[in-house]
Amino acid sequence: MLEAKLEQAALLKRIVDSIRDIVQDCNFECSESGLSLQAMDNSHIALVSLLLGKDGFTDYRCDRSISLGVNVGALTKILKCGGNDDVLTLRAEDKPSVLSVMFEDSIQDRISEYNLKLMDVDQEHMGIPDTEYSASVTMPTAEFQRIARDLHTLSDSVEIDVNKEGITFSCDGDIGAGSIVLKPSSNIDRPEQSINVEIVEPVTLSFNLKYLNHFCKASGLSNQVTLRLSGEAPLLVEYKLPNGFIRFFLAPKIGD
Amino acid sequence: PTEQALLQRFFEHI
Secondary structure: OEEEEEOOOHHHHHHHHHHOOOOOEEEEEEEOOEEEEEEEOOOOOEEEEEEEEHHHOOEEEEOOOEEEEEEHHHHHHHHOOOOOOOEEEEEEOOOOOEEEEEEEEOOOOEEEEEEEEOOOOOOOOOOOOOOOOOEEEEEEHHHHHHHHHHHHOOOOEEEEEEEOOEEEEEEEOOOOEEEEEEOOEOOOOOHHHOEEEEEOOOEEEEEEHHHHHHHHHHHHHOOEEEEEEEOOEEEEEEEEEOOEEEEEEEOOOOOO | OHHHHHHHHHHHOO
C-alpha cells in the first residue's frame, strides 16, 4: 500500500495546478523511490515529467509499485478542499479503486478526508533520452513568466535565440513586435536573481507561447527555471523541486 | 502534425 505524507499540502496543490492545463488524465506512478508522472498533452506537442522522490515527503511508504489513474481536474477539486499549510496524507491500497486524501490542520484540530475515484488511464510510457543540449539558460522564474506573458499579448509564438552574449526572446504579431534580451549576470547577495548561460553552439528556435505560459504555472515551485535548447530536441523547461523536478518538453514550431 | 512527429520521434528514439 501507499502512504505518503507531505508537511504542506501547498506543494502538491502547486504541482497539480501547474499540469492541469496540459494534462487531463494521467497515471501517478508510486514506487519505493517516490512518486512520478509522465504525460503528453492532447495535441502531442508537449510532455510533462514529474519526479517527487521519497525524501521529499515527511513519511513515505510504498511496498509495491502502484499506478494511480487520476483525472487531474477531479484531483484539483479535492486539493482545493485543503489549506496550503495543512499536512497532507495520500493513501491507496495495492489495487486501489480510490485515492484517499487527508488534510490535517494542526492549529484548528481539523481533519478532513476525501476519496478520489481512480480510473484506468491508457498511456504509453516513453523513455526520455539523455540529451546533449546546445544551450542551457537558468533564470529567475518570475522573469521567464513575465516574458512569456508579455510576448503572448503580441503573438502566439516566440523565437528564442541563445548565443554567448545571452538569450533573446522575440516575437512578431499582428499589432507589432517585441523583444527582450537578457545577459548573463551573477548576483551574490540574491543568487536566485542570477542568469546563467551555458553554450556549446548558438541556437535559435520558435515555440508556441500558449504552452510556455502553461508551463509558467509552475513558477511558485522554484525560484529559478532552466531552459535547455537543441536543434535536434524539444525545448526542456525544468523547475527543481525538493528531492525532484518538474520538466516540461515542447516541440519547436516548424515552418513559418 | 510535424511538431507532434518531432516530439514522438524524440521520445521513442531510445
